[in-house]
Amino acid sequence: MVTNPGKEFKSRLVTSFSEENGIEHHVTSTEHSEANGRVERLNCTIREYIRKRSNPKIRQKNDKISLINL
Incomplete structure (x- = not known):
């Protein structure tokens, strides 16, 4: 993950999730x-x-397109 040096990316939550x-x-x-x-x-x-x-x-349309591509 690449982030800017913002403090929100140094939180315990982000750090523990990443680890x-x-x-x-x-x-x-x-x-x-x-x-x-x-x-x-x-x-x-x-x-x-x-x-x-x-x-x-949009999700249904994309799912139909995916089925056509199979």
Whole structure:
């Protein structure tokens, strides 16, 4: 997992979750805005995926497309 150096990513909850699930946590430098930009873009992509998968109409359409591709 790559995050910015925000305090919310240093919490006990995130730390213990990461350790329990074998997730390596890497923190970007505040001076390296390019890496932060990539992380933010990935976050947008993940949010969009979750939003679409949470919408039953879109989920049904995607499931039908997946069946057609089989």
